[in-house]
Amino acid sequence: MRQGAEGEGPVSATRLLVLGVVRMHGIAHGYQVRRELLSWSADKWANVQPGSIYHALKKMAVEGLLEQVEAEPGAGPGRIAYRLTDSGEADFDLRLQKLLSEVREDSTDDHGFAAALTFLPALSRERAIRLLKFRVIQLKGVRANLAALLEHGSDWGQPQHVNALYRLWQARAEADLEWTQDLIERLRTGEYVMADDAGPSFGRPAVG
Known part of the structure; x- marks a missing residue:
């Protein structure tokens, strides 16, 4: 099975x-x-x-994905505020596409995909469909690989009971x-408000 690349998973x-x-x-x-x-x-x-x-906020500020802005008056040292830089916007977009479209075979608890699905409406409708279609191709590949393991696993020395897994x-x-x-199909039929639709979509950047 494919091992998760650096940067995948809960982090x-x-x-x-x-x-x-x-x-x-x-600004938050x-x-x-x-x-x-x-x-x-x-x-x-x-x-x-x-x-x-808090660790992610500080680390991404060091990396230039976020920039610190003036803290709220009287908020105290724990209320340092941040906003995205251009690099942060690009990283968000790239990370969203990657986590939405890629299939991880090495994890049954794919936190990254769950996070990406949360911000699905931040994408245009056609872009979301393209990414999910790529996910379908990978899932079909996973299915074919597992069918081969079930058919030939014992020939390759796998114990028979492993077929249950x-x-x-x-x-x-x-x-x-x-x-x-x-x-x-739901996206194709116009379900959900996406980034290129009229009206507010979930995850849309704040104006101003």
Whole structure:
């Protein structure tokens, strides 16, 4: 199975979510980001912990993805505010595309995909469809690989009972494939307000 590339997993999910929340607010301090993400229960489905939020803000400021702005009057040292730089906007966009379209075979708890799905409406409709269609291609490849393992695994020295694990992975791949194709169809029929639609879409950058 493919090993996750550097930057994937919970850390990447946290970075995308933090960038996305700051982007939504325009300017936000750590407590605002934490409150927003906890209100989404992101600590449960993306393993985002309060400490990792503050760490991500500081690290991405050092990396030039965020810039510090003047703290709110009387807010205290813990209320340093941030906004996205041009590099931060580019990183958010690239990370969103990557986590939405790529299939990770080495994790049943894909925090990165969950985070990307949260900001799906930040993409145009056609762009989201293209990325999800790429995900479908990969899922079909996963399904084919698992079918080969089930058919020939014992020939390659795999214990017979390991087939139970392959069947579990196969069922998950089938469910993911069906779900992704359904999401694509929903997008095609105009469901959800996307970035290129009229009206406010979830995750749209703050104006001004």
